[in-house]
Amino acid sequence: MAYVAIVDDEEQVRKALMRLLRASGLDAESYASGKDFLEASALREPDCVLLDLHMPRMTGLQVLRARCRS
């Protein structure tokens, strides 16, 4: 089963996307910050990432750059 990671600081958005992806028959996991996601993705590589660009502290672009470097 494909694994999708959701990175969004908004809880309501995370919850809704999780519901949608799971209802569509996908395996989904959500993270409230870029830092949480980077730590977790080192353990399990997602097939797809839904990444919010507007996030406090670490923006989506910064997460993306950090992910590509590692």
Add this chain to the structure above:
Amino acid sequence: MDSHSASSAGASPGLTHAGWQFSPRATWAAPALLVAVGYYLAARIGFAFTLQPYPISTLWPPNALLLAALLLAPTRAWWWLLAAALPAHLLVELQSGVPVVMVLGWYISNCSEALIGAGLVRAFVPWPLRLDSLRNAGIFLFGGALAGPLVSSFLDAALVSLIGWGERGYWDLVGTRIFSNTLAALTVAPLILTLASIEIPRLRAARTVRFAEAAALFAGLAATCLVVFDLPQFSNHTAPALFYAPLPFLVWAALRFGPAGTASAIAVMVVATIFGTVNGLGPFAGSTPQETAREMQLFLSAVAVPMLLLAVVLHDRARVELDAREQRLQLTHLSRVAMLGELSGGIAHELNQPLTAILSNAQAAQHLIANKSADPEILVEILRDIIAADQRAGEVIRRLRTLFKRGETQFQPLDVNELVHEVLGIVHGDLVTRSVEIVPELAATLTRIHGDRVELEQVMLNLVINACDAMAGIAPEQRRLTVRTRKVDVEDGAVQISFSDCGPGFTPDQYAKLFEPFYTTKPRGLGLGLSISRAIIRAHHGRLWGSSTPGKGASFHIVLPAPRGR
């Protein structure tokens, strides 16, 4: 609208603030009737105000009424307004047994006074004339109240001499006519002009206390005038101070009730004075009719002119102040809208989040129902989240709508912490985009201050945006904005709100210019934010200032006083 009501609406002549309104279907009947009836009544008053036994008219209002009617009407309507006065003139004059030729002669001289006056005024002031500026009032006084009566008095006296009616000499007649016509033009014409310019809706909106004040003014004025001008004189010598007794009331009218109120007050005084004089009462009685009339007319004219001008000047100044206030409001609103424009990216994000949540939740529910795996409990949860997200979006719109609105300043008791929350809610999206972290340090309890919610939010919004802009050049993880509210201990109940950023700060030289309009350090800034903010805080009797340690950040502080009377 049916044809009946349409025609009745079209037929109403309507004395509006702009003078008579003329529809294409010339609704001339009512103004003409008004002029005819008014002329007749004015002539009866003129006859009543005649000194006996040797008849000398002290005030001749019909000409002044014609003058006012012409000034209120467009030029093309003049001829039929003058024509409307002819039947009234014939009716009233033929009763007194004057030869028809003389009656017609007087009609011509009466019309000529109104025509000369109105023509001179119209040459300089376009229709409609409003006595709302010193220029207009000056032109009216010289053209309508001085030149018209002066020139027509020679014509009048010439006609009388030519027709050979009466026994008085030419210059005697000229003198009598000039004074009685000028006094009427000075008092009756401004009264009609200013009363016609009263806006009925504004009168309806006036508070009861205003009407009570007007009643007190006119009652006091009437009583004073009765005592001064309408009591029998016990001695031949009248204390000059008595003549000044009505003045406070006239000044009161000029200060508080504008040209219309002043013209009305002058009318009350004129009527009381003339009534006393023609009945042999008051300080002017006792001399020969000519001297009595002359002295009284000079006195009334000398009072009427400066009072009228004073009222006009005060009215004009009040209007200029009102215009300036309106412009300040417009500028404040414009600057607020511009600021919200800057925030539009963040606001769009703020709206997009609940919309994304609603869409995803609804789609998830669709999938669950389609797969027949919908657990009712999950659906209930999804619906609850949809409602919450929708309410959040509504909240964003509500906040925006309040700030976009353009309205009068409305002072009300406000919780400063609540205002801070509202403002941070509006800029939340923008703060996230700019990686600015908010450090709130809000006092647990604060006294409510008295202020305008929208304007104070505008000031705070401005300070937050400035702080964010100031921190654009430093590392994202260092961008921190501390918002602090606290009681000011030395000032009982006053509240201080401070915004401290970690930007480069400002030097004393820069600070000297910060609050000047059009001074900006931003590439696309207007430089109005801080100057408008300071004006708003001043209007709240508060203070707005900045402090900075260059290199370590800047702080801006607002102090708002507690409501008075605590």
